């Protein structure tokens with residue numbers, strides 16, 4: 001590692017190195033952050049869930065939104081894959097179906113940023129095992 | 133740099149490592165490699181998570197899934213199911229013992245709910261062998277601020293204002309200690325970190341050094357700046373090989389990045405740290421003995437004053453602090469004295485790390501705010517007593533402490549209340565004792581330790597503790613008298629008042645506190661020759677219950693010393709003067725006619 005020559009140097013380094021542990025810090029504090037869960041069952045993956053997952057990971061960061069993106073198993077909405085569940089702190093989780101990149105973008109801009117609902121909300125019908 | 137969307141944390145503390153933590157890490161890495169996940173999933177070996185009872189532990193981030201008792205064979209499923217398909221591996225989740233429900237998030241476990249991790253903030257969170265992760269967590273920020281923006285007296289003021297008290301046992305105000313060291317002028321001063329950790333059952337210092345070694349180096353450097361010392365020494369016991377290795381790695385990295393050595397962060401301040409190894413004698417944890425041992429002399433204490441802050445290592449002013457005390461320093465400097473005071477109690481601000489052991493369900497390392505009650509620690513965090521047995525007492529403060537009982541369950545835990553209750557904080561060992569334990573034997577056990585560990589320099593400790601041990605043995609053997617109880621009490625007080633160092637001054641505590649709280653048990657031993665817990669073998673009697681005995685003669689034939697007599701089909705009888713308490717008869721009797729009294 002390069003020499004740290006001053007406090008300013010150290011702080012700059014911290015900015016760069018923070019990403020190494022940031023994911024864990026977010027995980028530790030997930031209740032206060034936007035949580036996006038992407039259903040990764042076989043049918044989800046077949047219809048592009050992996051890409052949607054990556055999109056959220058990248059875009060939340062680019063748009064400076066502190067969020068936790070995780071994957072979960074099949075959420076039981078085979079007719080509307082890819083399916084995602086979004087939880088804004090203090091609100092009930094909402095499930096969106098048929099999420100492609102365009103829809104994902106809309107969800108970030110309207111729902112996550114401004115709390116405005118967007119089309120494609122599915123009734124909650126699956127069994128949650130997470131975060132009990 | 134790869135952009136990871138998932139981190140897998142594997143406990144790499146001594147406990148979990150012994151239970152194959154290393155093999156788990158290796159095997160996870162292999163699976164990740166085989167599944168081409170190297171760019172998205174990172175495996176990190178961290179320090180101890182504390183929940184040793186359920187180790188080895190694997191935690192997945194950011195979804196905060198906590199897997200317990202993981203075996204190397206389980207890693208395939210973790211990767212295939214959790215990592216690839218997003219499905220939690222249910223069979224590896226923790227099961228809440230009360231609700232019988234699976235819990236995946238550690239925040240919802242009784243063991244973690246009431247904990248607050250300050251000293252242990254990075255243990256189980258970062259890779260201790262990677263300085264970059266420490267810096268990413270605001271590591272060395274406190275040092276940077278001190279060196280660049282603060283004068284030594286400002287640093288001391290914050291520590292004084294925070295009310296931090298030494299976590300090595302005595303509870304002496306840390307800021308005041310630093311101030312004294314700073315005011316003693318000399319051409320060379322030293323900072324010593326006491327990592328001797330002699331209390332059997334305590335392992336918090338080891339865990340901090342294994343899980344977050346940089347925090348100790350940073351704090352020692354800050355202390356050096358505050359007291360104008362340029363040399364730091366960590367006195368660590370040689371039986372802690374992993375902690376030593378992690379410290380060595382950390383020292384090397386800190387030197388390479390210029391965070392130890394000359395002109396740190398361009399401030400002109402020089403500081404370096406070296407290790408000194410102890411052979412593991414309990415008394416060497418006492419600061420004057422520790423210093424003598426570092427000088428190559430015998431590890432024997434000397435009278436204080438002079439305190440090390442005046443005349444310590446090679447006669448120079450030396451500030452000695454405990455590992456956990458140091459671990460609190462960087463956080464206090466970043467978050468401020470007011471923040472620190474908002475945690476814990478007025479007289480004991482902050483948190484304390486405890487090592488839970490003995491007859492408790494959740495054995496492990498916990499950090500809780502001062503002022504929490506024993507009830508919360510034992511029954512909520514500790515999950516209560518093993519096998520549904522009854523709580524009897526908890527020994528705090530190790531061999532120097534005393535036992536606390538049911539009547540103390542709601543006492544807030546802090547330095548002064550524990551002393552008032554006849555025990556002490558010590559380094560934070562907590563050994564839980566249940567109805568199956570005999571309190572006289574518990575006291576005897578600790579005295580055995582003290583007798584073994586006494587350095588022998590002063591008579592009260594060398595001879596007195598030996599005598600105490602003899603009297604306790606006599607009582608356990610059924611030969612004690614009421615006079616012996618008085619003798620125990622008197623002798624204990626004399627030893628406390630006259631011993632030279634803290635070891636002798638506190639060694640009678642287990643005797644005094646058991647006499648205090650369990651006098652009836654002592655009385656039973658001396659008057660009735662009875663040990664209600666059935667621990668003192670000599671006081672046990674094997675007796676035949678005439679109603680149940682059918683006279684099958686099985687016991688008489690198996691008894692190796694011929695202590696059992698009786699006619700065929702007649703009631704049998706055990707001669708207590710011959711019986712050696714081997715228990716052979718009780719196993720042989722098919723009619724439940726033999727019992728222990």
Ligand SMILES: Cc1cc2nc3c(=O)[nH]c(=O)nc-3n(C[C@H](O)[C@H](O)[C@H](O)COP(=O)(O)O)c2cc1C
Pocket residue numbers: 297298299300301302303304306326327328329330331414415416417418419420452453454455457458559633634635636
């Ligand atoms: C017999 C005996 C054993 C001790 N063992 C330790 C020890 O293992 N670790 C420790 O930090 N302090 C131990 N101490 C306390 C030290 O003498 C000293 O007070 C302490 O290291 C100061 O640091 P602190 O103010 O940060 O607690 C022991 C004291 C006595 C009397």
Ligand code: SF4
Pocket residue numbers: 415433585586587588589590591593594631632633634635636637
């Ligand atoms: S009290 Fe015990 S350990 Fe301490 S100096 Fe005396 S003999 Fe040694």
Ligand code: SF4
Pocket residue numbers: 676680681682683684685686687688704720721722723724725726
């Ligand atoms: S073995 Fe049991 S039943 Fe048989 S003689 Fe002995 S005590 Fe009586």
